Amino acid sequence: MTAPTNDRFLRALRRQPVDVTPVWMMRQAGRYLPEYRASRTKAGSFMDLCMNPDLACEVTLQPLERYPLDAAILFSDILTIPDAMGLGLHFETGEGPRFRKVVREASDVAALPVPKVESDLSYVMQAVKTIRRELNGRVPLIGFSGSPYTLATYMVEGGSSKDFRQIKRMLYSTPDVLHALLEKLALSVADYLNAQIQAGAQAVQIFDTWGGSLTPSGYQEFSLSYMKKVIAGLQPDLEGQKVPLIVFTKNGGQWLESMANTGADALGLDWTTDIGQARKRVGDRVALQGNMDPSVLYASPEAIRKEVGRILESYGPGNGHIFNLGHGITPQVDPKNAGVFIEAVHELSEKYHQ
Numbered sequence: 001m002t003a004p005t006n007d008r009f010l011r012a013l014r015r016q017p018v019d020v021t022p023v024w025m026m027r028q029a030g031r032y033l034p035e036y037r038a039s040r041t042k043a044g045s046f047m048d049l050c051m052n053p054d055l056a057c058e059v060t061l062q063p064l065e066r067y068p069l070d071a072a073i074l075f076s077d078i079l080t081i082p083d084a085m086g087l088g089l090h091f092e093t094g095e096g097p098r099f100r101k102v103v104r105e106a107s108d109v110a111a112l113p114v115p116k117v118e119s120d121l122s123y124v125m126q127a128v129k130t131i132r133r134e135l136n137g138r139v140p141l142i143g144f145s146g147s148p149y150t151l152a153t154y155m156v157e158g159g160s161s162k163d164f165r166q167i168k169r170m171l172y173s174t175p176d177v178l179h180a181l182l183e184k185l186a187l188s189v190a191d192y193l194n195a196q197i198q199a200g201a202q203a204v205q206i207f208d209t210w211g212g213s214l215t216p217s218g219y220q221e222f223s224l225s226y227m228k229k230v231i232a233g234l235q236p237d238l239e240g241q242k243v244p245l246i247v248f249t250k251n252g253g254q255w256l257e258s259m260a261n262t263g264a265d266a267l268g269l270d271w272t273t274d275i276g277q278a279r280k281r282v283g284d285r286v287a288l289q290g291n292m293d294p295s296v297l298y299a300s301p302e303a304i305r306k307e308v309g310r311i312l313e314s315y316g317p318g319n320g321h322i323f324n325l326g327h328g329i330t331p332q333v334d335p336k337n338a339g340v341f342i343e344a345v346h347e348l349s350e351k352y353h354q
């Protein structure tokens with residue numbers, strides 16, 4: 001493979017030496033950027049934006065025009081899989097995602113197809129190819145999927161949820177139905193990530209946004225074991241290189257040891273875990289990605305630099321750190337502050353890589 005001109009991100013994932021700590025932001029293309037809001041208006045709706053490869057490429061590149069980021073992330077959504085399974089995803093203005101159909105009974109699960117990713121989700125693969133072409137080797141492109149459990153929460157609840165009433169009811173009263181759903185999702189997610197890799201994704205991330213809402217044993221049984229199935233089904237080779245995999249369980253800080261045993265190359269951390277302690281716990285098994293509280297971006301430039309410095313110091317010298325926020329950047333952040341954050345990571349990390 002022609003290595004990207006800037007390959008810090010891939011080197012850090014492989015725990016190889018870098019000049020400065022690489023940085024990207026979850027949700028780096030999004031509503032905090034006025035140019036994103038303009039593209040979304042031009043597209044008509046959020047799903048139209050995702051389904052148009054040229055516009056998806058345009059918004060993927062927007063944050064890279066503003067900031068010296070070390071990676072691009074495919075502009076899409078984790079809910080493309082349930083949509084391709086026929087649930088009818090739509091976004092009400094000012095609200096979160098909604099599905100026309102929900103999954104509650106064994107018969108609902110049985111009726112769900114495993115999507116044919118190459119045809120049903122061809123718009124995603126087309127976006128990956130377009131973005132790779134337009135990036136022209138500047139930085140690596142990250143592909144992604146939701147974890148089976150996280151996707152299941154949306155499919156069973158019918159949208160976002162605060163208390164996960166429906167899926168928890170299913171988990172405790174008809175666990176076999178949930179297992180059947182997760183089984184189908186694990187196959188779908190593996191196919192989806194493999195297709196993104198074949199289309200050109202140079203690293204992939206599994207977003208397990210809601211695995212952290214489970215009990216410790218529930219996490220093992222309903223989230224982690226299905227991520228392991230996904231990982232077992234991956235063919236992570238692109239242009240002669242192994243494509244690294246990042247697993248991010250939000251609120252998963254107490255389970256890092258078992259996450260590190262899944263075969264992932266890196267673990268994403270939210271801000272509730274100390275990154276230095278996390279490093280001691282996982283040793284040299286995996287790289288770590290994270291983990292500044294996104295709310296720090298509401299504060300002053302001095303406060304942002306201070307917090308970046310604190311996290312770098314906590315991780316300490318050496319390889320295997322990819323700087324990121326502990327969750328997505330929020331729509332209310334001033335784009336200038338994102339710039340302060342990214343520059344601070346590069347500037348303040350140099351001394352840890354000598």
Ligand code: 1CP
Pocket residue numbers: 025026027028029030031040046073074075076077078079096097144159160161207209328
């Ligand atoms: O323009 C808009 O109004 C839509 C806002 C939006 C955006 C910008 C949604 C709807 N999705 C996205 C893009 C998106 N989603 C990306 C793009 C790449 C990037 O720049 O990072 C990615 C990686 C996601 C992944 C995603 N979607 C997750 C996992 C990560 C996370 O934030 O925890 C989840 C849970 C979703 C579901 C979803 N899609 C959109 C929203 C608002 C939500 C969250 C709903 C909820 O809180 O339950």
